[in-house]
Amino acid sequence: MALFTIHVNGESKQVDVDADTPILWVLRDNLRLLGTKYGCGIAHCGVCTIHLDGDAVRSCAYPISAVGDKKIVTIEGLSEEGDHPVQKAWLEHDVPQCGYCQAGQIMTASSLLAQNPNPTDEEIRRAMNGNLCRCATYTRINRAIRTAAKDM
Amino acid sequence: MANSHNSFKNYKHLASYIIALILVVVFVISCKSKNSASTEYVVLSKITKKDSLASLAAFEKVYSVLMHPRCMNCHPNGDIPLQGDDSHIHNMLPQRGPDGMGISTMKCANCHASTGVPGESTPPGNPLWHLPPSDMKMVFQGRSPRELALQLVNPKLNGHKNLQELRVHAEDTLVKNGWTMGGNRELPPLTYNEFKDAWYEWIDNGAVAPAN
Amino acid sequence: MAKVKTHFNRRSFLKLSAAGGAGLMLQFSWFSALAKENPNLESAFDLNGYIKIATDGTVTIASPNPEIGQNVKTSMPMIVAEELDVNWKNVKVVQAPLNTDIFTRQLAGGSNSINQSWNALRMAGATARYMLVEAAAKAWNVPSSSIKVDAGVISHAASGKSAGFGEMAEAASKIEVPKEVDVKSIKDFKIIRNSQFNVDGPSIVTGKPLFGLDVYGDDMVYASIVHPPAFGMELKSFDATEALAMKGIYDVFTIDAYPEDFERGYFDITAFPKLIIITGDSTWRIMKAKKLINAEWMPFEEHTIKVKGFRGNATDQKVPTKIENTDKQYASMIALSKENPRQARKDGNPEKAFANAAKVIEREYTAPYLAHSPLEPLNFYANVTDDKAELIGPIQTPEYMEQSVAQRFGLSLEQIDIQMTRIGGGFGRKLFGHYLLEAAVISKKIKKPVKLIYTREDDMTFGAYRPMYHAYYRAGLDENNNLIAFHVKAGGIPESPLYANRFPAGAVDNYLAESWTIESNITTAAFRAPRSNFMGAVEQAFLDEVAELAGKDPIDFRLELFDRAIKNPVGERNDYDAKRYAGVLKLIKEKSNWGTPKPGLSRGVAAYFCHNSYVANVVDLRMENDKPIIEKVYCATDCGIVVNPIGAANMIEGGSVDGIGHALYSMLTVKDGVPQQKNYNDYHLIRNNDAPWDVETYFVESDVHPTGLGEPPFAPAIGALTNALYKETGKRYYHQPFMVDIESMFLKDEAAV
Structure with missing residues (x-):
C-alpha cells in the first residue's frame, strides 16, 4: 500500500492503494466515480477511457503509480452541466442503446476533437477504433462526432 | 540491474578506444561508398576480414531475435504496429504518426503506460513506447538477413546511428523491454544477455551483412 | 376507441397502492445512487403500479421490464403516457421493481416487451386517466363525459374549470377502479409514433451510476x-x-x-x-x-x-464426459448431417420432385460458437x-x-x-x-x-455460448426455372436451429425439413435472435444462389414465391405473413434503388422474418486489402406500429451492424475443452473502422399491433452481406466468420465440404 495524491476533475485526492492498481479501480472503488467502466482490463474495449493531460487513456491498463502529477478528467468532470458539445451531440443523435460504453466513447471523441477540431470521416473511424460498442451504435457515434465538430 | 548497468559502463569504457578506431574506418568507407554508383552499403568487411565469419554467425543469432514478434511487431512493414505472437495487425489499428508515438486518440502511451499493470494480456509498459518515426521507419518485417543487416548499419536508415550508437542501442530500454513484457507472451529465442553478446560480436567483428 | 380489461394478473393492480402510497418507489431509496435520480416521490399517489402522480403534478411512470439497450425504458412509458394524456416533457421514468402481481412478464427476451405488454400498458394509462376524470367530475359536479384531458390538464369547457393532474391525484386515488376502460384510436396518438429521446440519455452521457x-x-x-x-x-x-x-x-x-x-x-x-x-x-x-x-x-x-421445463415438467438431462475440440466438433456435425435425421415437416413428394428436377443445387453452411460478451461483464x-x-x-x-x-x-x-x-x-x-x-x-x-x-476472461470462458450450427440445403428447379422442391436439414451442438414452418415452406409444393442434434458439455444459451441468427443468414444466402441458378433477379425470385404463398399457400402451419414479407422487400427495392447499382460497389439483398417482425436489407460494399468496406446498409422493417421511431431506428441500425460484425469476425473455439478466446484481444468484435459507414432505416407504415426489434434485424443483414460479398469477389461464403479461413483451420480433412 502506498499513498498517492492525484488530480481528478480539478480536485486533489489522496488514495491509499497498491502501487499497481489501475486508475480505473481507484476511480471506482476508492473515489466512487462510477462513470468510468470496466470492460476488459487489457485496454482493448475503451469503456474505461479517461483524459490524462487531455489524452484518451485506458484507465484499466494504467497503474496509479504512473500517473504522477498528470491531470485526470473523467466523464463526470468533462463538463459541469453535461453540456460539452460531444455530450450534446450524443443526446441529439440519441446514440446510446445499453449505454455502457458511451462514457468511454465520449471521452475518446472529446479528446479527438480537442486535438483535431475538424476530423475527416476516416480520421474519426480510426480515432474511435479502440472503443468497442457491443450494441454497434457506431454509425450514430460517428454522426454525433461530426455534429459536435461543427459546434466546437 | 544496477550492477549489470555499471559493468556495462566499464566494458564500454574499455572498449571505447577500439570503437573510436573502428569509427574512423567506418567514416572513410562511408565516404567512399557515397562516391560509388552502388547504393549497397558494405561495412568494414575489408579490415576485419579474419572475423567476418564470427560476425556472420553472430548476425544469424541477432536476426532470429530481431525478426521475433517481440522486436518485429514495432518494426512493421506498414504504418500500423503488429501485435501478439502471431504478429497480426494491431487490433485497434493505431497509426505510426510523424514521430512514431501514434496519433490523436491513438497514441502509443494511451495504452502503454510507463509501467504496465500485471496480467496475461495487459499492454506492456515503457516510458517511451513508440514505433520508429515516419521519416525513418526501420522496417524489420519481411527483410531478408542481408537486407536487415545492411539497413541496420546504414545511418540513413537506422536512425542516424553510427556504429557506436548502434552498438549502444542494445541497452535501449525498449529493446530490453522485448524480454520483460510479461503475460504469456513468447520470449525471443535468445536471452537478453545472449542477444547483447551476439549484437556486439556482430558489430565488433565488422557488422558483416550475409550474402543473399 | 376500443375497450380493454383492467385486470391482467392474479390480484388487482390497485393492491399495491392500497398497501401504502409511496411503497413502490421507496424500495429504491436505500440504493442512494438511484434514489438521487428520483426525488420527491414520497408525497406522490400511486394510481396503479405504473403511474404515480405527485400533488405538484409530477407524473412518474414505472417501466416494468429490464432495460438492456432495447429502449423499453423509454418506449413502454410512452405507451402509458399516451393513454394518460400527459405531456411527455413532464414525465419522469423510473425502473419498476420486480413485482409479478402488478406487472406482466418482466423479462427482456424474445423481442417481446412491447408486443406482449402493449395492452397492459395502454390499460394502465387509460385507467389512471379515467380515475382522474372521475375525480374532477365529482369535484366539479359535472358529468365526466363533458370533461376533456389534454397534456396533463383536466378541463370542463362549459364551467371554465380546469385542474392539473396534481390537484386531482389524491381524489383520483380514491375512485373505484373500473372493470374496463376505453383506449384511444390509433389515429389520435400524440406521443406514440413521435420520436422521444432515450430517458436515460442525460444520465448516460454524464456517467451516472446506472448499471x-x-x-x-x-x-x-x-x-x-x-x-x-x-x-x-x-x-x-x-x-x-x-x-x-x-x-x-x-x-x-x-x-x-x-x-x-x-x-x-x-x-x-x-x-x-x-x-x-x-x-x-x-x-x-x-x-x-x-x-x-x-x-x-x-x-x-x-x-x-434435473431441469424444469416451462410447464413445470422436470426432465433429466445428461451431461456427457467429453473433452471437446473444435475441429472434431465440425467433423461430427458434418458426419451427422449425412445420416438420417428427424423429420420436422414434409409437403408433397420431395424425393420424386428432386428426381424430376431439371436443375438441382445443394450447399452446406456452418457457424461457430459465439460468446455474447456484453461489455458489462x-x-x-x-x-x-x-x-x-x-x-x-x-x-x-x-x-x-x-x-x-x-x-x-x-x-x-x-x-x-x-x-x-x-x-x-x-x-x-x-x-x-x-x-x-x-x-x-x-x-x-x-x-x-x-x-x-466476473473478469472479462471469466465472462468469456464460462460457457453459455451461441450453439455451433450446420445446415444443408437442396433446391430443385423445373425446366422453366420454377422452384419445385426444397430441402433443409439443419442441426447443431447441442440444439438444432431449424424452424420447419418458415419460408420458403408454404411457397413450394415439395418441401422437406429435417433436424438433428449432438450433445456436449459445453453449455449454450439463447443469443440475439436464437437459431434465426444462423438460419435466416444461410437460408437467404442459399436463396441467392437458387435465384442465380434460375436466372432471376433475387428480389423478383423471392416475390414470386411470396405471391404463391399469398394466393395458394402449401400447408397450414406457415409461421409468416407472406404479404408483410413481400412488403419489406418491395420497400427495400424502392429505397435502395435496386437495379441501379452504384459504381464501384457490389450489392446483395436479403429478407427475413423472426420474432414477429419483418426486415429486409440491402448491403453495398467493396473489398480493400481483402477486407470489406461496407459503405451502406439499407433496412426496411415491418414491426407494426412503430412506438418510438428514433429508438426503433437505433435498434435496426445496431442489429444490422451486430449481425454483420459477428458473421465477419467473431468465433469461439475450444482445444481440449479450453476456450481459445479469452478476451477482446483474441475474440474479435466488429470495431468502428470496420463497421458500415451508414445505415438507412425505413419502416412500413402500419396500424398493426406492434412487435419487437431487438432480434429481427440481425439475420437478414448477414444474408445481404453474404450475397454482396459474392457479387464483389465471385466467391460464395459458407462458413462464418467469413474473415477467418474456417476451411483450412477446421475442415481440411472433410472433402465433402
Missing part, C-alpha cells in the same frame, strides 16, 4: 470466481495459501451454486456449478488474488441434472440473510431467478427483492442468471453484502 457494476453497498465485500479452465472438468483440490497471504484478501472458499439435487429452471444453465470464491476489500486485489490460486482439476463423471450485488434476499444487478429474467433464489434458500417470493439495474448489454447472456444465484450463495455464507464480479 449493476455501479452498485456499491455499505459494508460490501468484493468477490470473484475461479472456475474450471476446461469444459468437462471439475475441481479436485486447491491451495490458496499465496492468495490468502495477500493484503486485503479475506477468504477463499468453494460454493455449490446448484447442488446436485437442485431442480434447475430453464434459465439456470451453468457448466460450472462448483466454484472457488475469493473475497476481499477491492476489485483489483481479488483480481490479482485469482491468479495465485493453485487449483487441480479433473474430468467429471457423466451425470444427469456478469456481476451481481447480493445481501442475503436467513429471512430475506436483496439482489441488485443486470438480469433479463428477474421473475425466473426469483424462483431459483426462493428454491435455493427456502424463502418465499415476498422475502426476495430483486432490483433491476440498467443492463450493460446482454444479447441473451443475462437471461441465464447463475451469477445472481452465486452472489446470493456467497452473501449468505459470509453473512455480508457482496458484489460478485
Whole structure:
C-alpha cells in the first residue's frame, strides 16, 4: 500500500492503494466515480477511457503509480452541466442503446476533437477504433462526432 | 540491474578506444561508398576480414531475435504496429504518426503506460513506447538477413546511428523491454544477455551483412 | 376507441397502492445512487403500479421490464403516457421493481416487451386517466363525459374549470377502479409514433451510476470466481495459501451454486456449478488474488441434472464426459448431417420432385460458437440473510431467478427483492442468471453484502455460448426455372436451429425439413435472435444462389414465391405473413434503388422474418486489402406500429451492424475443452473502422399491433452481406466468420465440404 495524491476533475485526492492498481479501480472503488467502466482490463474495449493531460487513456491498463502529477478528467468532470458539445451531440443523435460504453466513447471523441477540431470521416473511424460498442451504435457515434465538430 | 548497468559502463569504457578506431574506418568507407554508383552499403568487411565469419554467425543469432514478434511487431512493414505472437495487425489499428508515438486518440502511451499493470494480456509498459518515426521507419518485417543487416548499419536508415550508437542501442530500454513484457507472451529465442553478446560480436567483428 | 380489461394478473393492480402510497418507489431509496435520480416521490399517489402522480403534478411512470439497450425504458412509458394524456416533457421514468402481481412478464427476451405488454400498458394509462376524470367530475359536479384531458390538464369547457393532474391525484386515488376502460384510436396518438429521446440519455452521457457494476453497498465485500479452465472438468483440490497471504484478501472458499439435487429452471444453465470464491476489500486485489490460486482439476463423471421445463415438467438431462475440440466438433456435425435425421415437416413428394428436377443445387453452411460478451461483464450485488434476499444487478429474467433464489434458500417470493439495474448489454447472456444465484450463495455464507464480479476472461470462458450450427440445403428447379422442391436439414451442438414452418415452406409444393442434434458439455444459451441468427443468414444466402441458378433477379425470385404463398399457400402451419414479407422487400427495392447499382460497389439483398417482425436489407460494399468496406446498409422493417421511431431506428441500425460484425469476425473455439478466446484481444468484435459507414432505416407504415426489434434485424443483414460479398469477389461464403479461413483451420480433412 502506498499513498498517492492525484488530480481528478480539478480536485486533489489522496488514495491509499497498491502501487499497481489501475486508475480505473481507484476511480471506482476508492473515489466512487462510477462513470468510468470496466470492460476488459487489457485496454482493448475503451469503456474505461479517461483524459490524462487531455489524452484518451485506458484507465484499466494504467497503474496509479504512473500517473504522477498528470491531470485526470473523467466523464463526470468533462463538463459541469453535461453540456460539452460531444455530450450534446450524443443526446441529439440519441446514440446510446445499453449505454455502457458511451462514457468511454465520449471521452475518446472529446479528446479527438480537442486535438483535431475538424476530423475527416476516416480520421474519426480510426480515432474511435479502440472503443468497442457491443450494441454497434457506431454509425450514430460517428454522426454525433461530426455534429459536435461543427459546434466546437 | 544496477550492477549489470555499471559493468556495462566499464566494458564500454574499455572498449571505447577500439570503437573510436573502428569509427574512423567506418567514416572513410562511408565516404567512399557515397562516391560509388552502388547504393549497397558494405561495412568494414575489408579490415576485419579474419572475423567476418564470427560476425556472420553472430548476425544469424541477432536476426532470429530481431525478426521475433517481440522486436518485429514495432518494426512493421506498414504504418500500423503488429501485435501478439502471431504478429497480426494491431487490433485497434493505431497509426505510426510523424514521430512514431501514434496519433490523436491513438497514441502509443494511451495504452502503454510507463509501467504496465500485471496480467496475461495487459499492454506492456515503457516510458517511451513508440514505433520508429515516419521519416525513418526501420522496417524489420519481411527483410531478408542481408537486407536487415545492411539497413541496420546504414545511418540513413537506422536512425542516424553510427556504429557506436548502434552498438549502444542494445541497452535501449525498449529493446530490453522485448524480454520483460510479461503475460504469456513468447520470449525471443535468445536471452537478453545472449542477444547483447551476439549484437556486439556482430558489430565488433565488422557488422558483416550475409550474402543473399 | 376500443375497450380493454383492467385486470391482467392474479390480484388487482390497485393492491399495491392500497398497501401504502409511496411503497413502490421507496424500495429504491436505500440504493442512494438511484434514489438521487428520483426525488420527491414520497408525497406522490400511486394510481396503479405504473403511474404515480405527485400533488405538484409530477407524473412518474414505472417501466416494468429490464432495460438492456432495447429502449423499453423509454418506449413502454410512452405507451402509458399516451393513454394518460400527459405531456411527455413532464414525465419522469423510473425502473419498476420486480413485482409479478402488478406487472406482466418482466423479462427482456424474445423481442417481446412491447408486443406482449402493449395492452397492459395502454390499460394502465387509460385507467389512471379515467380515475382522474372521475375525480374532477365529482369535484366539479359535472358529468365526466363533458370533461376533456389534454397534456396533463383536466378541463370542463362549459364551467371554465380546469385542474392539473396534481390537484386531482389524491381524489383520483380514491375512485373505484373500473372493470374496463376505453383506449384511444390509433389515429389520435400524440406521443406514440413521435420520436422521444432515450430517458436515460442525460444520465448516460454524464456517467451516472446506472448499471449493476455501479452498485456499491455499505459494508460490501468484493468477490470473484475461479472456475474450471476446461469444459468437462471439475475441481479436485486447491491451495490458496499465496492468495490468502495477500493484503486485503479475506477468504477463499468453494460454493455449490446448484447442488446436485437442485431442480434447475430453464434459465439456470451453468457448466460450472462448483466454484472457488475469493473475497476481499477491492476489485483489483481479488483480481490479482485469482491468479495465485493453485487449483487441480479433473474430468467429471457423466451425470444427469434435473431441469424444469416451462410447464413445470422436470426432465433429466445428461451431461456427457467429453473433452471437446473444435475441429472434431465440425467433423461430427458434418458426419451427422449425412445420416438420417428427424423429420420436422414434409409437403408433397420431395424425393420424386428432386428426381424430376431439371436443375438441382445443394450447399452446406456452418457457424461457430459465439460468446455474447456484453461489455458489462456478469456481476451481481447480493445481501442475503436467513429471512430475506436483496439482489441488485443486470438480469433479463428477474421473475425466473426469483424462483431459483426462493428454491435455493427456502424463502418465499415476498422475502426476495430483486432490483433491476440498467443492463450493460446482454444479447441473451443475462437471461441465464447463475451469477445472481452465486452472489446470493456467497452473501449468505459470509453473512455480508457482496458484489460478485466476473473478469472479462471469466465472462468469456464460462460457457453459455451461441450453439455451433450446420445446415444443408437442396433446391430443385423445373425446366422453366420454377422452384419445385426444397430441402433443409439443419442441426447443431447441442440444439438444432431449424424452424420447419418458415419460408420458403408454404411457397413450394415439395418441401422437406429435417433436424438433428449432438450433445456436449459445453453449455449454450439463447443469443440475439436464437437459431434465426444462423438460419435466416444461410437460408437467404442459399436463396441467392437458387435465384442465380434460375436466372432471376433475387428480389423478383423471392416475390414470386411470396405471391404463391399469398394466393395458394402449401400447408397450414406457415409461421409468416407472406404479404408483410413481400412488403419489406418491395420497400427495400424502392429505397435502395435496386437495379441501379452504384459504381464501384457490389450489392446483395436479403429478407427475413423472426420474432414477429419483418426486415429486409440491402448491403453495398467493396473489398480493400481483402477486407470489406461496407459503405451502406439499407433496412426496411415491418414491426407494426412503430412506438418510438428514433429508438426503433437505433435498434435496426445496431442489429444490422451486430449481425454483420459477428458473421465477419467473431468465433469461439475450444482445444481440449479450453476456450481459445479469452478476451477482446483474441475474440474479435466488429470495431468502428470496420463497421458500415451508414445505415438507412425505413419502416412500413402500419396500424398493426406492434412487435419487437431487438432480434429481427440481425439475420437478414448477414444474408445481404453474404450475397454482396459474392457479387464483389465471385466467391460464395459458407462458413462464418467469413474473415477467418474456417476451411483450412477446421475442415481440411472433410472433402465433402
